[in-house]
Amino acid sequence: AQSVSQHNHHVILSEAASLELGCNYSYGGTVNLFWYVQYPGQHLQLLLKYFSGDPLVKGIKGFEAEFIKSKFSFNLRKPSVQWSDTAEYFCAVNVAGTASKLTFGTGTRLQVTL
Amino acid sequence: SQTIHQWPATLVQPVGSPLSLECTVEGTSNPNLYWYRQAAGRGLQLLFYSVGIGQISSEVPQNLSASRPQDRQFILSSKKLLLSDSGFYLCAWSEFAGTGYTFGSGTRLTVV
Numbered sequence: 179a180q181s182v183s184q185h186n187h188h189v190i191l192s193e194a195a196s197l198e199l200g201c202n203y204s205y206g207g208t209v210n211l212f213w214y215v216q217y218p219g220q221h222l223q224l225l226l227k228y229f230s231g232d233p234l235v236k237g238i239k240g241f242e243a244e245f246i247k248s249k250f251s252f253n254l255r256k257p258s259v260q261w262s263d264t265a266e267y268f269c270a271v272n273v274a275g276t277a278s279k280l281t282f283g284t285g286t287r288l289q290v291t292l
Numbered sequence: 293s294q295t296i297h298q299w300p301a302t303l304v305q306p307v308g309s310p311l312s313l314e315c316t317v318e319g320t321s322n323p324n325l326y327w328y329r330q331a332a333g334r335g336l337q338l339l340f341y342s343v344g345i346g347q348i349s350s351e352v353p354q355n356l357s358a359s360r361p362q363d364r365q366f367i368l369s370s371k372k373l374l375l376s377d378s379g380f381y382l383c384a385w386s387e388f389a390g391t392g393y394t395f396g397s398g399t400r401l402t403v404v
Contacts, residue, residue, distance in 0.1 A: 221396075221397050222395040227392070270336075272390045279338050280386070282335045284335035
């Protein structure tokens with residue numbers, strides 16, 4: 179079964195700092211990869227997803243993620259964070275081509291200070 | 293367009309009471325349906341998923357059960373709630389290929 183690790187549990191950054199959140203997955207086959215965000219008091223929202231093709235995926239609100247197959251990683255990046263990026267971020271994976279479950283990491287709480 | 297409805301938004305129930313949370317999807321047919329529980333520091337844990345009417349897969353042993361009486365309806369139940377059942381419950385749906393998931397607004401359950 180697949181699993182996901184997010185090593186950063188709580189990250190505090192100042193506005194305009196660069197962001198990189200780590201995500202590693204464990205599965206030997208082809209996977210689909212996702213990043214979700216949950217702003218305080220709001221629903222889970224999809225930031226971006228990777229299925230195939232260009233390993234550098236661009237999402238909403240200036241976020242991007244790079245799939246590095248050799249490292250089983252799908253790290254989330256943003257060049258310059260804003261206070262409004264304060265939220266919890268979840269990496270998730272499912273097995274490509276099946277009606278399968280989405281497995282989430284434990285999440286990273288990002289706090290952006292002014 | 294597809295929408296997902298989940299209710300109630302909040303619920304406070306005494307220990308030992310029954311539970312029924314309902315989730316319905318509109319605008320699609322034969323969706324995959326999921327129940328997740330979100331706990332602080334533990335991310336989202338998949339509880340149940342269903343690929344069709346009457347087909348339920350359980351991911352973790354627990355005091356809860358799920359049913360899918362209709363194609364677009366997914367119900368999370370318990371006969372007797374425990375304190376440990378408190379949490380935030382999310383329903384989600386995806387198409388068969390699992391390339392996109394939409395989450396409901398969630399139910400905050402507090403067992404007292």
